[in-house]
Amino acid sequence: MPHIDIKCFPRDLNDEQKTALAADIAETIARHLGSKDSSISVALNHVEPEAWKSEVWDTEIAPNMASLIKKPGYEM
Template sequence: MPHVSIEYFPRDLSDAEKQSLAHEITASLQKYLGASEQSISIAMQEVAPADWKKQVYDPKIKAHLDTLVKKPGYEY
């Protein structure tokens, strides 16, 4: 039952582009985790740059640096 949550700076992504991204992520989860398509959920949330540190970096990145498989190349 993988769930992927993606927070990102606002972009002008069309619904088709979001679906394409979700399709590619789904395919990777199926390949590497053996997950069925029906078990996968994906959320996408735009976060304003001014809110990134408070909403994303501090609680979801900085607080979990020891468990991140891919760490960011920046710090706040």
């Protein structure tokens, strides 16, 4: 039951663009993990740039750096 939680700076995406993004991600997850499309969920959460460090970097990225399979190319 993969759940993908995307956090990014605010983007002006319409519903069609969001649906296409989720479909592309779900297709990739299904192909690589052998998951059924019906078991995959995708969330898109906007985080303001000034809140990125406290809400994402300090809580999700930095403490889990050793287990990230794709590490960011920046440091905070």
